[in-house]
Amino acid sequence: MMKNGNSDAQILEKICRQYGLGTLAEPPRALTGGLMHKMYSLFTTKGKYAVKLLNPYVMQRADAMENFQTAERLELILENNKLPILPAISFGERKMQQTDGRYFYLYRWYDGKVIRGTDVREKHCAKIGSILAKIHALDFRENTYLPEEIHIDFNGFLQQFSKKNKELYRLLRENINLLVESQEKGNAALKKMPKREAICHNDMDCKNVLWLGDECRIIDLECLSYSSPYMELYELALCWSGYEECNIDYELFRSFISSYARAGGQLPDDWEVLYDCNFGRLEWLEYNMKRALGIDCSDEEVAIGISEVKETIAHARYYAEAKNQILNCLEQGSAKRI
Numbered sequence: 373m374m375k376n377g378n379s380d381a382q383i384l385e386k387i388c389r390q391y392g393l394g395t396l397a398e399p400p401r402a403l404t405g406g407l408m409h410k411m412y413s414l415f416t417t418k419g420k421y422a423v424k425l426l427n428p429y430v431m432q433r434a435d436a437m438e439n440f441q442t443a444e445r446l447e448l449i450l451e452n453n454k455l456p457i458l459p460a461i462s463f464g465e466r467k468m469q470q471t472d473g474r475y476f477y478l479y480r481w482y483d484g485k486v487i488r489g490t491d492v493r494e495k496h497c498a499k500i501g502s503i504l505a506k507i508h509a510l511d512f513r514e515n516t517y518l519p520e521e522i523h524i525d526f527n528g529f530l531q532q533f534s535k536k537n538k539e540l541y542r543l544l545r546e547n548i549n550l551l552v553e554s555q556e557k558g559n560a561a562l563k564k565m566p567k568r569e570a571i572c573h574n575d576m577d578c579k580n581v582l583w584l585g586d587e588c589r590i591i592d593l594e595c596l597s598y599s600s601p602y603m604e605l606y607e608l609a610l611c612w613s614g615y616e617e618c619n620i621d622y623e624l625f626r627s628f629i630s631s632y633a634r635a636g637g638q639l640p641d642d643w644e645v646l647y648d649c650n651f652g653r654l655e656w657l658e659y660n661m662k663r664a665l666g667i668d669c670s671d672e673e674v675a676i677g678i679s680e681v682k683e684t685i686a687h688a689r690y691y692a693e694a695k696n697q698i699l700n701c702l703e704q705g706s707a708k709r710i
Contacts, residue, residue, distance in 0.1 A: 484582030
């Protein structure tokens with residue numbers, strides 16, 4: 373286990389001093405929503421800010437810094453094209469900063485609120501679908517998308533859970549055939565995916581959009597990369613229409629996709645390929661199975677990992693059961709390719 377140095381409170385106070393933000397007018401407050409990094413409010417004598425302390429275990433990964441640098445470069449493209457994002461503040465022409473070994477991003481405060489999935493309406497889906505099409509249109513590339521197959525050793529995790537967590541052992545054992553089949557079908561479908569790619573947010577679900585009236589700002593931009601616009605469209609249409617609550621509203625689903633198309637977004641030829649390819653949550657499951665086992669994470673992340681494993685498996689089961697309804701919806705009306 374990695375040992376933490378200074379506490380988060382000490383780090384936040386030092387950030388205020390080191391970056392000329394003034395003195396704290398009230399104690400920093402932890403902001404909800406982050407499952408990987410930590411967010412805090414910083415209300416000071418000079419203004420209101422939010423700070424994201426990056427997960428030190430994530431920063432230890434060999435490709436972490438390169439991925440963040442790519443995301444920062446793409447964030448600037450979105451910022452320069454006036455997309456409704458909440459960009460990190462730059463210091464010395466750099467967005468990512470470091471204090472006492474902790475990496476972080478600093479943001480100006482935006483007084484918007486996250487809406488819960490159950491509160492999503494057609495106007496929200498239409499807005500986000502349209503914004504997504506504009507992001508994808510910024511740099512659309514042909515013949516460059518080369519997805520990698522996923523190979524998760526579910527039986528290996530099953531053995532580890534048998535020794536460390538009986539509840540997760542039973543849950544994984546009951547669903548292992550479904551997960552293995554999803555992985556196999558997904559890897560086969562990847563070979564049929566169009567090779568087009570575009571700038572993608574990669575996590576633009578409800579928790580990463582702040583609303584102020586009918587206006588919004590997109591946050592959590594550190595996952596920006598070039599990826600399949602078709603996959604992102606499909607995944608986000610699911611998320612914004614109730615997939616997270618295992619209760620898809622197919623009117624919202626159609627609204628999201630039709631608004632994307634009206635804004636100039638390109639729709640795919642074969643929706644079933646996308647259905648099978650939508651197995652990226654298996655990577656999230658793998659990450660959280662490791663957290664649940666205490667692998668490469670802090671002690672406080674173990675409970676998060678356990679909770680996320682349960683939730684992700686529940687989503688996998690619901691997704692399998694909803695296949696016919698999802699594909700029928702996509703093959704009708706405005707969800708058809710235009």
